[in-house]
Amino acid sequence: MRNLCAVLLLAVALSACAGREPLRSSSQLTVIENEATLPPPDRNDLTAGDRPSLIGPLDTIQVDVFNVPELSREMQVDASGRISMPLIGTIDARGKTAGELAEAVESALRGRYVRNPDVTVNIKSSVSQVVAIDGQVIEPGLYPVTNQMTLLRAIASAKGLAEFAKQDDVVILRTVNGRKMAGLYNIDAIRRGVYDDPAIFANDVVVVGDSPQRRLFRDFVSLAPLLAAPLIAIVQ
Structure with a gap:
């Protein structure tokens, strides 16, 4: 009985650790070997590509009209995605970038109220741009x-993988x-540089799968001392 427990425990442990291969260079990855130093990044490598942030309901924005302080203010987009300003009334802000909303405010002010209006809009806080x-x-x-959000960074925001996470069963719903649509990803492969860390966008849903093998391993480890105890008593 004791030997059987040991064999089963070893089998579960090996199944949890098996399958890892050494990194090799590919079209997606250059592996630096023999303790060579990684080259430093280029300046362009340190910034993410432009990923526009869209204004949504309940976001807080700052609208500044140059030389017209009476119209400059911080405001919250209402639940229907609109903002209200003096002179021009309500404007639909939902789904617009900060630049697009600034152009809409300028168009509403131009000619009738302000000559050559210069409007700047900044998103101060967003509750609509979430994953x-x-x-x-x-x-x-x-x-x-954020503009640089990726799958690994999203998982890090959630404090990392839980004990029973299945690293090759991570889904992005979009x-x-x-x-x-749904994309299936392998976290371990991304960490090892096998393929790129995919970008995450607003309204994505990331679901990390559950590993029955990890649960079995935990349960077996916790039960192993109990299974071995009668054998130890008999031997004594």
Whole structure:
């Protein structure tokens, strides 16, 4: 009985650790070997590509009209995605970038109220630009999406993978042109540089799968001393 427990424990442990291969260079990855030093990044490598942030309901924005302090103010977008300003009334802000909303305010002011208006809009805080992270992470929830958000950074925002996370079963759910789509990713492969860390966008849903093998391993380790105890008593 004791030998059987040991064999089973070893089998579970080996199954949890098997499958890892050494890194090799590919079209997606250049592996630096023999303790060579990684080259420093170029300046362009340190910035992410432009990923516009869209204004949504309940976001807080700052609208500044140059030389017209009476119209400059911080405001919250209402639940329907609109803002209200003196002289021009309500403007639909939902789905616009800060620049697009500034142009809309300028157009509403031009000619009738302000000659050659110069308007700047800044998003101060956003509750609409979020990603939902669920499944086997430490702290599931909604997290703000930044211009440099990727899958690994999103998971790090949720305090990392939980004990029973299945690293090769991570799904990104996304709606593209009204069509629901899903992408399946392997966190361990991304960490090892096998392929790029995918970008995360507002309204994405990230789901980290559950590993039954990890649960089995934990349960077996916790039960092993109990299974061995009668054998030890008999031997004594």
